[in-house]
Amino acid sequence: MTDRQAAIVGIHEYPLRVAPGVSGMQIKVASIRAALDDAGLSWSDVDALYDAGDGEAGGGLQLAQYLGVHPTIIDTTNVGGSSFEFHAAHALQAIAAGKCKVAVLSYGATSASRRMAIGTGRLGGGGANWRMNMEMPYGSTLISNYAMVKQRHMYEYGTTTEQLAGISMATRRHAMNNPEAVKAMTDLEFVGVNDITEQNVLSSRIVADPLHLLECCMISDGGGAVIIAGADVARNCAKNPVWIIGTGEAVGYVDNGSDITTSAAAQSGPIAFGEAGITPDDIDIAMIYDSFSITVAVCLEDLGFCAKGEAGDFVAGGRLAYDNDAAKLAINTDGGGLSSNHPGMRGIFLLIEAARQLRGESHSQVEGAKLAVAHGNGGMLASIHTGGTVILAKD
Amino acid sequence: MANRPQPQFPEPNTEAYWEGVKEGELRYQQCNSCGEIVFYPRQHCPACLSDDLAWKASKGDGTVYTFSVIRQNRMPGFAELGAYSVAYVDLDEGFRMLSSIVGVEDPTKDIHIGQRVAVEFEEQDEGEYPIPVFRPVG
Known part of the structure; x- marks a missing residue:
């Protein structure tokens, strides 16, 4: 599927990170309207609906009714934060198969306004469940799962918090260029809305050893929409198409004797790069799901940007910033989950910022960016998780 | 606890x-x-x-594969605890389980990867099932 069959033609990111009195469903609709405008398409063009059917926002089948559409494709895949990378992959397949022409992906959640303790609250819904029966008694949290990956990575490879702080530093730099991210950090009452140093990260409190607060994403409201269209439509849209040229999906989980520092990206990445017919060396910008510093480190390794165990050096000092030509790669140029937004499942923002870069519209624009990867990590590392890799190209 | x-x-x-x-x-x-x-x-x-x-x-003997010490959990039963550990323990028979390392003075300092541990069955205030946890040995 390396032919250019489908492209991102419209994008919108809901501007607010604190949006009391608005529902997730309303955020989805506002975003879809704006993304269709961005594409120069209209409501009647839409014939495929992709939705993660998440939480309070309502979605899936409900979304069709709420929107008032009768799509020929409906896909309610929910694989956590990577749902939207899976949706993009499925939309490409459906369009290539001639099942639809214009697909809508959307997301909306008000996790900050509802004071959701995503990282430090109860895991699982309770009730009799095969896995929960084995894990609930121990009180692990979402953050402690990722922390266990960092702990093992430090042990095996000598990775340090000083090194991984480079991920938080680079994303914060990008966030400071992004007015919506600055407003987000202000509205969410960040202690310092400014550039950060290694020392800031090291001296921020530990939430779950060895993860510090400034290595953890925020909890915000937010949402967005992405319009994906077939080639014939895409070539006549308002903006330049951002082609989907390769996708990969995978699931990972802890098993007897398994390596906890390797994620599903090690499977989804090669599939996507193989389909696109390119290598990680060709990529200009990488939008990697930054739920935590360690998520980015592990996924960069697994996608092949550096060898396993070498992410510490690869990210140290904030070197993956947009204006560091020596690095030949920039990450999360919108500010990421660490410093721009994280309503719970931020995979859609990876697609949106990658598309902005390939259109030349980013606040931290990488000059001449031609190829991007968006990699979503859903679920939890150190437990069941997913990897969704999408390779994007401009004309 | x-x-x-x-x-x-x-x-x-x-x-x-x-x-x-x-x-x-x-x-x-x-x-x-x-x-x-x-x-x-x-x-x-x-x-x-x-x-x-x-x-x-x-036999209940194993090695700490990785761990974290949780400083913040809003879930009732854990919220009041102060720092406590979760860990993956590799049992000598070849299986890995999530558990907790207990019986250390300071979980932020006294637990490490590679540590040898042994299972014990922690009685609970309520409920009929004790919970298997691990304590460092040697």
């Missing part, structure tokens, strides 16, 4: 495991067809899909 959430039933995969815990036994499974060690408990072998599994009793 001894107010951990209890397993809930009916749940056919894990019932025999928890009955074992009540009897002071840490159980795992092995596939009679291919020899695969199976954990968490289930009713098929994930290596060959056979349903011919045997229950075995572990």
